[in-house]
Amino acid sequence: MIPVVLAVALVPLMMTPSRLREQEEFDAAMGRIANSVVEFVQGISVVKAFGGSERAHRRFRTAADDFVGIFSRWVRGMSLVAAGMQLALSPPFVLLVVLIGGAALITSGGMAPADLLPFLLLGLGLTAPVAALGHGFDDMQAARRAVGRIKEVLQVPPLPEPAHPVAPQGHRVELRAVRFGYDADHEVLRGIDLVLEPGTVTAVAGPSGSGKSTLVQLLPRFFDPSHGAVVLGGVDLREIGSRELYRLVSFVFQDVRLLRASVADNIALSVPHAGRDDVVRAARLANIHDRILELPRGYDTVIGEEAGLSGGEAQRISLARALLADTPVLVLDEATSFADPQTEQAVRRALAALEGDRTILVIAHRLETVADADTVVMLENGSVVERGSPAELLARGGKFATFWRSHRSVAADDAVLRGEEPR
Structure with a gap:
């Protein structure tokens, strides 16, 4: 048991404040390099179109170099402790301890030579499970840090609910x-x-x-x-x-x-009990009904799995949801x-x-x-x-009129002033 005790005794050295700070820096560096990869991949079309691939790749290299530096410091800080634990649980060291202890007992008459063999076999078989527990300890530490980050999110206070809700009168x-x-x-x-x-x-x-x-x-x-x-x-x-x-x-x-649900479920998100006729009516009002019928299974098509929608189509689905x-x-x-x-x-x-x-x-x-x-x-x-009103603000010639005229022609202004539909 001496090798196991030595290995366990080294565990507190991995939990010192400086080691924990290094571990937090390591996690943060991992997050930065992951973010840079995701940002680069998601924005690859824009980056290529505007010739920014070198700058984007430079940001990734900077994040990678930062990660390497932090990882190196973390490894240097942990190397002596980890090496000591690995040495204490290594088969040669365990055999050496068992042989030294067994030889002492045999020479003193406290043990028969044949009785040493089971302890040699047991010592060799004990190291692998204990070493596996060490790796499990690393996983538990990573999980603990992840739980801490989740708790930080959950501890953000939600908007308070009223203790005694009041019903509004009307919708002004x-x-x-x-x-x-x-x-x-x-x-x-x-x-x-x-x-x-x-x-x-x-x-x-x-x-x-x-x-x-x-x-x-x-x-x-x-x-x-x-x-x-x-x-x-x-x-x-x-x-x-x-x-x-x-x-x-x-x-x-x-x-x-x-x-990632059916088209009908997406439209009926706010009214789960809505019937299909109501869903179809809302889709018609949002001018998306005909496009839905073109999908593989119509209103039962699962968005993101069986079919994709353009930005305008997705917006009309969202509008149908609000209308329903x-x-x-x-x-x-x-x-x-x-x-x-x-x-x-x-x-x-x-x-x-x-x-x-x-x-x-x-x-x-x-x-x-x-x-x-x-x-x-x-x-x-x-x-x-x-x-x-639009006509009043245009006639006033203020900031709205300037904003309008920067986007529209004079003919459109005259149409609005006459109360006609702009074209």
């Missing part, structure tokens, strides 16, 4: 002096005051980085404002239970994520940004037919979407700089 949406920043040093939204009336379409326009997408994500309560309040039906969103909120608010974002939910508040982050002009017109007509008493908020990247809105809110640097 108000943003009252809303301020928000992803970190304390930089505010993305600065004092937003906005009212979305039922039965109207409000379009939010503005240059990139003005805070449009951040504004959208406050309404389904993906974040809470740092100051001010988002109010639905006279109730602060923080006082509405999440289940009730998502029965009232549906959303379609530009970056669509579909599940039939919530009184609908948030669209340019739900037709990937669509062709014919599809976009069909979807816009469907939304127009569905408006009724629905409150619709649209983040507009296309000016055709802006022209269909009842109210346009112009954002700049996280603040509202103008608001009004």
Whole structure:
């Protein structure tokens, strides 16, 4: 047992603070090199198209060199301890210890020579299982570090649920002096005051980085404002239970994520009990029904396994999902940004037919979407700089008019001023 005791006695030397720091650095370096590989592979088409392969490969080499340096330091720190454990459990060392102990017992008359043979066999058979336990210990340490990283994610506090949820009365949406920043040093939204009336379409326009997408994500309560309040039906969103909120608010974002499930299940995600007729109706309204019928098994086709969809098709599936939910508040982050002009017109007509008493908020990247809105809110640097109907804002000749004219012709401006559909 002396070799086993010696090997176990060396284990604490692998758990010193410096060794643990080196192990954390090793894990971080592994993560960086994995990220650089994934980034390079996923962006290979863009990298090649713009001649950036050398720069991308240089980043990978930098991550690899960094990993090699950290790995070398980690190995040097562990080498003496690991070598001592390997030596203590090596068959020659075990045989030597057993022979020395056995010879001492035999010469003192405490053991017959024939009795030494079982201990020699047992000693040789003992080393392999103990060495395997050592490798298992390494795996357990890696698992412990992985669990620690998972705990860090799980310990991020979720948005608090109200202790006594309040049901909103109606679906009028108000943003009252809303301020928000992803970190304390930089505010993305600065004092937003906005009212979305039922039965109207409000379009939010503005240059990139003005805070449009951040504004959208406050309404389904993906974040809470740092100051001010988002109010639905006279109730602060923080006082509405999440289940009730998502029965009232549906959303379609530009970056669509579909599940590896059937087309019908993807559309019925928010209404699992919906019948096939309801799913088909929503798909027709989103102008995706005919494309679904072309898939191998129609609405039962599993997305990602039996067929793939283009960006515009995936967006229309997401739009059908929102239309099936039939919530009184609908948030669209340019739900037709990937669509062709014919599809976009069909979807816009469907939304127009569905408006009724629905409150619709649209983040507009296309000016055709802006022209269909009842109210346009112009954002700049996280603040509202103008608001009004498209015709009013164009006639005013302010920042929205400048933004519009940078994308459209004078003929389109005249059409909007006359109340006609822009072409």
